[in-house]
Amino acid sequence: MTSSSPGLPLLWTERRTPPRQQLLKWIGNKQRFAAGIVSVFPDDFGTYIEPFIGSGAVLATLAPQRAIAGDVLAPLVALWRTLQTEPAQLIAWYEAGWPRLQAGDKKAAYNEIRAQFNAAPNPGDLVVLARACYGGVIRFDQKGAMNTPCGAHKPISPASFAERVPEWRERVAGTRFVHADFETLLDGAQAGDLVYCDPPYTDCESTLYGAQGFSLARLMAAIARCKDRGVRVALSIDGSKQSGGRICDVAIPEDLFDTAASVDVGRSMLRRFQMQGRTLEDEVVTDRLLLTWRS
Numbered sequence: 697m698t699s700s701s702p703g704l705p706l707l708w709t710e711r712r713t714p715p716r717q718q719l720l721k722w723i724g725n726k727q728r729f730a731a732g733i734v735s736v737f738p739d740d741f742g743t744y745i746e747p748f749i750g751s752g753a754v755l756a757t758l759a760p761q762r763a764i765a766g767d768v769l770a771p772l773v774a775l776w777r778t779l780q781t782e783p784a785q786l787i788a789w790y791e792a793g794w795p796r797l798q799a800g801d802k803k804a805a806y807n808e809i810r811a812q813f814n815a816a817p818n819p820g821d822l823v824v825l826a827r828a829c830y831g832g833v834i835r836f837d838q839k840g841a842m843n844t845p846c847g848a849h850k851p852i853s854p855a856s857f858a859e860r861v862p863e864w865r866e867r868v869a870g871t872r873f874v875h876a877d878f879e880t881l882l883d884g885a886q887a888g889d890l891v892y893c894d895p896p897y898t899d900c901e902s903t904l905y906g907a908q909g910f911s912l913a914r915l916m917a918a919i920a921r922c923k924d925r926g927v928r929v930a931l932s933i934d935g936s937k938q939s940g941g942r943i944c945d946v947a948i949p950e951d952l953f954d955t956a957a958s959v960d961v962g963r964s965m966l967r968r969f970q971m972q973g974r975t976l977e978d979e980v981v982t983d984r985l986l987l988t989w990r991s
């Protein structure tokens with residue numbers, strides 16, 4: 697176990713076109729970086745596999761013909777499936793929740809929707825919460841209850857949400873969404889497939905997204921198995937969380953990655969959240985990608 701990207705050639709990337717606007721607000725989303733990330737992908741892959749789908753920024757930018765996308769958050773997967781099969785229902789859910797946040801006490805209404813979601817997690821409440829919660833932070837307590845406070849912003853109007861739906865639906869038309877731990881998707885990948893991983897990074901962020909069961913060591917091992925089978929894997933790492941050959945406290949196996957790419961710049965919402973609302977306008981982060989192939 698030794699170094700990762702520091703000794704590797706650095707590949708600069710160019711932009712392609714992501715969807716016009718985000719469907720969901722999602723902490724750690726790759727909307728700003730998606731075009732750059734996609735630009736380093738090979739053209740000749742079998743199935744595209746994204747095991748940490750979140751708000752799907754990279755999937756939607758690539759808009760692959762054949763894909764499998766997964767997430768451990770069941771109501772999120774149900775939300776994606778609803779987009780595909782019943783887009784009018786997805787819009788109706790947002791239309792039903794939004795007025796509750798406009799009239800009277802917004803925070804109280806938000807807390808009611810959150811309590812409803814925690815009593816019975818479901819995609820209809822999740823789409824409203826994701827658009828209205830603080831900074832798109834999808835955070836859970838130890839008991840698995842979502843505990844993010846209401847955001848100060850005005851959630852987008854139902855008309856604006858409805859406008860985004862057709863474009864997103866079209867872009868994910870070739871994707872099968874599955875509720876699964878990442879390892880299931882990685883172990884199911886076959887030679888020639890392309891996997892893109894955007895994990896919750898660290899054990900210190902374990903309450904985010906309900907990622908309590910996530911382990912970087914387990915991810916590294918699954919990526920190594922993919923590489924052995926002839927599956928190409930791209931892994932996003934937040935530059936600020938990488939130090940030497942380690943991501944937080946997990947060593948990156950020697951020879952696992954052959955290329956490091958530096959992708960675009962943007963501001964880190966997560967940091968902003970941790971700084972209790974203090975804006976960090978001067979702080980820019982570069983997203984970095986590690987690739988198991990030479991590019």
Ligand SMILES: C[S@@+](CC[C@H](N)C(=O)[O-])C[C@H]1O[C@@H](n2cnc3c(N)ncnc32)[C@H](O)[C@@H]1O
Binds near residue numbers: 723
């Ligand atoms: C950094 S976010 C992905 C963001 C995504 N790239 C986007 O653009 O929105 C990580 C995602 O991994 C999911 N996740 C956490 N632990 C997981 C696990 N063990 N298996 C699969 N997904 C997991 C979380 O629910 C979250 O949606």
